[in-house]
Each structure stands twice: as structure tokens, then as C-alpha cells.
Amino acid sequence: MPGIDIVEIKDRQGLKKFIDFAWDIYKGDSCWVPPLKSDMMDTLVGKNNPLFKSGPHTLFMVYRYGKPAGRILTGINENLNKKKNRNEGYISLFECVDDEEISCALFDAVLSWLKACGVTCVKGPVSPTNGDDYRGLLVEGFDGPPVLMNSYNPPYYVSLFEKSGFKKYLDLYAYYYDLSIIDLDRYARPVEYAMKRYDFRVEPIKLKYIEREMLDIKQVLDAAMPEEWEDLTPPSLEEIKAEARKLRHLADPNLIYIARNGCRPIGFSVALPDYNQVLRHLNGRIFPWGFLKFLWLKRKISGGRLFVLFVIPEYRKKAVSSAILFKTLQAAKARGYIYGEGSTIGETNTSMKRDAEGMGGKHYRTYRIFYKDLT
Numbered sequence: 001m002p003g004i005d006i007v008e009i010k011d012r013q014g015l016k017k018f019i020d021f022a023w024d025i026y027k028g029d030s031c032w033v034p035p036l037k038s039d040m041m042d043t044l045v046g047k048n049n050p051l052f053k054s055g056p057h058t059l060f061m062v063y064r065y066g067k068p069a070g071r072i073l074t075g076i077n078e079n080l081n082k083k084k085n086r087n088e089g090y091i092s093l094f095e096c097v098d099d100e101e102i103s104c105a106l107f108d109a110v111l112s113w114l115k116a117c118g119v120t121c122v123k124g125p126v127s128p129t130n131g132d133d134y135r136g137l138l139v140e141g142f143d144g145p146p147v148l149m150n151s152y153n154p155p156y157y158v159s160l161f162e163k164s165g166f167k168k169y170l171d172l173y174a175y176y177y178d179l180s181i182i183d184l185d186r187y188a189r190p191v192e193y194a195m196k197r198y199d200f201r202v203e204p205i206k207l208k209y210i211e212r213e214m215l216d217i218k219q220v221l222d223a224a225m226p227e228e229w230e231d232l233t234p235p236s237l238e239e240i241k242a243e244a245r246k247l248r249h250l251a252d253p254n255l256i257y258i259a260r261n262g263c264r265p266i267g268f269s270v271a272l273p274d275y276n277q278v279l280r281h282l283n284g285r286i287f288p289w290g291f292l293k294f295l296w297l298k299r300k301i302s303g304g305r306l307f308v309l310f311v312i313p314e315y316r317k318k319a320v321s322s323a324i325l326f327k328t329l330q331a332a333k334a335r336g337y338i339y340g341e342g343s344t345i346g347e348t349n350t351s352m353k354r355d356a357e358g359m360g361g362k363h364y365r366t367y368r369i370f371y372k373d374l375t
Contacts, residue, residue: 004069004102006109010061015044017309018059018093021068023284025095031145032152034277036285039080043128044073048246050239051130054079057265058113065316070096072129076117079176083233089114093134095153097159114347115374123169127150131243134369135344136172137161147305148250150174150276151367158368166370170301173353174343175361179333182360184326191326194319195288202327203321205256214240216258216265223265224310228353232271250275251337254331255304257324259311267311269324269334271340274303284359303339304332309352329359 009018019040026032044059046052057075061068067205072097073092081087096103114122127135135153139158146152178298195201214237233242250272261268278297282290306328311320325342332340342361345352357363 002104002190003065005063006105006124007061009061009067010131012041012045013330015041015059016060017068018044018071021061021071022095024068029154033145033280034282035116036279036282036286037284038286039230048242049126050077050130050235050242051077051126054130055081056117057091059104060109060113061107061166064097064099064102066271069099069102070094072110074113074122075108075273076114077130078121080233086121087119088121088123089117089119090126090129090232091122091178092126094125094137094157096157097144098154098156098160100163102162104164107164110341110374111199111210119354120375121371123369126369129246131368132240132344136369137180139171139366139368140148141174141365145276145280147303147343148276149305149307150343150365153293161370166372169369169371171347172344172369173347173363174341174365175345175356177329177340177342177359177361178327178338179340180338182329184330184333184335187322187326187359189322191319195323198261198318198320200259200261200315200318200320200323202257202259202323202329205258207253208320209245211267213258214244215261217268218312220265220268222314252335254335255328257314257327259320259324261315264306267320267324269306269309269328271306271328273298273301274305274341275301277301277303288321301337303337303341306340306342309342314350315373322359323354325355 007344009015020035023034042341043049046316055076055078057073059073060071062070072094074089076089089285096106111122125134125137127133134151136151137157138151138153142155218240225234254275255271257269258265278294280303281293286294329340342356345356345366
């Protein structure tokens with residue numbers, strides 16, 4: 001197409017342009033939270049990135065008359081394909097100007113690359129780290145900034161995907177907890193009753209015994225991750241440790257819980273303070289002066305995000321997830337938080353949606369993962 005050029009990113013200079021392009025898209029958008037450029041660079045060069053270790057990947061940028069107009073990451077998660085007996089690729093970190101011709105050129109480059117690799121289907125946007133960051137396209141709830149590690153994008157992205165032939169694969173929900181109005185005391189007695197009746201306790205993670213705690217989390221994940229969840233498989237212990245290393249500077253041990261029956265781990269959850277309240281003021285840079293802002297502003301964080309909550313099958317109907325959620329909200333409120341978010345919950349995860357709503361959560365945002373058949 002005249003004036004349109006597709007460039008495959010091959011070097012660090014290209015990665016820098018790939019990262020910087022987001023600032024062009026969101027210039028003047030008060031809801032956008034700039035990521036730390038150093039963290040994004042680490043992700044794209046593969047530092048502590050389990051997704052890149054699982055198969056080939058590449059990045060494309062599209063230019064219009066020499067000016068950046070779009071970007072995308074694509075690859076193949078061979079570990080997931082092998083475990084789920086399928087042959088598909090993924091896309092992530094899509095950004096584009098509001099121009100169907102540009103987005104189609106970008107998607108065509110991706111599809112050509114994936115077809116050359118023998119892939120028959122593509123899904124996304126997925127997390128660029130195989131975690132719970134930047135999953136899905138925001139399709140509902142554009143009225144405020146995202147909570148930590150959640151996606152944010154212009155509304156027109158949905159149209160660009162659909163006009164390129166992508167269809168809905170799965171919606172992911174975010175639930176909002178207004179801690180200023182939720183009466184947690186009303187849940188205290190039922191939770192205590194359930195813990196006594198089914199003989200389990202819920203405790204904050206102990207950093208002193210972090211190696212044991214990670215082994216217990218691994219044990220829960222191996223038992224709790226359903227086979228029918230097509231896009232998830234239990235992570236290895238090394239992947240769990242890599243994720244812990246990545247999040248250690250953000251973690252608050254008082255917001256991470258493990259449920260046990262005796263010494264047996266039966267469930268766990270991970271919540272983090274909403275550092276987006278800080279990041280939105282740093283403009284992507286932590287040094288030299290951003291670090292001082294970070295230290296000052298982190299003390300004023302007033303909310304958090306619950307990322308994951310897993311319970312082994314044997315205890316799923318024994319109020320364990322409700323007890324973990326209750327303890328998390330209780331701890332958040334004790335820290336002075338005025339809100340919490342539980343995300344992202346698959347639309348087919350009926351039990352988790354029921355628990356979220358039962359504890360006062362309101363479904364307020366929706367993220368969508370798309371797919372396209374390449375055969």
C-alpha cells in the first residue's frame with residue numbers, strides 16, 4: 001500500500017520505538033497510565049519472561065509516510081499448544097491509530113508470519129508475559145484509569161479488531177469493591193463458621209518461609225487449575241519464582257493469603273496495591289527523579305487489585321474462596337484503602353463471579369480476548 005511500510009523489530013533501537021509509540025496514541029488521555037519504560041524493555045528483551053521462553057515470537061511496527069502508526073507483538077506458545085493439543089498463535093501489546101487500512105496492514109503482517117510457522121488460529125490480546133497483565137481489549141468501562149496491570153485502550157480498537165475479521169473468544173470481568181460502603185462485619189460470622197466447620201484457616205503469606213510458601217502455591221495450582229480452562233496450564237515452580245521476583249518490589253505480604261487444612265495448602269490469593277496511582281505521575285521513568293516521586297506517592301495509595309484466587313476442587317463448595325476474599329478485603333480496609341478490584345474473571349467462571357458479587361463486588365469493566373481462524 002502506498003506510503004505504508006511494515007518493519008519487523010530486530011534490535012534494541014527498534015524496541016525503544018515500539019515502546020515509545022504508546023505515548024503518541026495516548027497523548028492527552030487522562031485515563032492512560034504509562035508503563036515504566038525500563039520494565040517494558042525488560043519484558044521485550046525476554047528478561048524473566050516465561051512467554052518468550054515457550055516459543056518463537058516477533059514484533060512489528062507499521063509506518064505511514066515514515067511516521068509510526070501501529071505496533072504489535074506476536075508469537076507461539078508451544079508449551080501451551082503441546083499441553084492442549086492445538087496449533088495457535090497469540091498477539092499482544094497492540095496499539096494503532098484510528099485507521100482501518102493501517103490496522104489491516106499490521107494484522108496482515110502478523111497473520112503471514114504465523115501462517116509461515118504453520119499456525120491455524122490466533123488469539124489475543126494476551127499477556128506479554130503469560131501472566132495477568134494487559135490481558136484482553138477493554139470493551140466496557142472507559143470512565144477511569146485502569147487498576148494495576150490491567151489493559152486500557154481507545155474504544156475504536158474494538159472496531160479495528162472486528163473489521164479485520166476477529167471474533168469474540170472470551171470476556172473477562174473486573175469487579176469493583178467500594179470499601180467505604182461494604183459492611184464486612186456481616187460476613188464475619190459466616191466466614192468463621194465455615195472455617196470451623198470445614199477445619200481450615202486463612203493466613204497471610206510468611207516471607208520468612210517464602211520457599212515453602214511457593215511450593216504450597218505450586219501444589220494448589222497443580223490441583224486447582226481446571227482442564228477445561230483452555231488458555232491456562234499450571235506454571236512450573238521456576239515460573240512461579242520468576243513471577244515472584246518480578247512482583248517482589250510491589251508486594252504487600254498482608255494482601256497475599258494461603259488457606260490450609262492442617263499443613264495441607266487448599267487455596268491462595270494474590271492482591272497488590274494499586275501502583276497505577278503512582279505510575280500515572282512518573283511518565284514511564286523511575287530515574288532519576290521518578291524514584292523520589294515513587295517513594296512519596298506510594299504512601300498515598302488508596303486501593304488494590306486481587307489478581308488470582310485458586311481453591312482445590314475438594315474445598316470449592318466449603319466457602320474457602322469467600323473466606324480468602326473476606327480476609328483480603330478486611331486487610332485492605334484496615335490499611336485505609338477505599339476501593340478494591342477483583343480481576344480478571346472469565347465470564348464462564350460462575351462460582352468466582354458468584355463469590356465476587358456475594359461479597360459486594362460490582363461488575364464494572366469487561367476485557368475481551370478475540371480469535372481468528374487462519375485456515
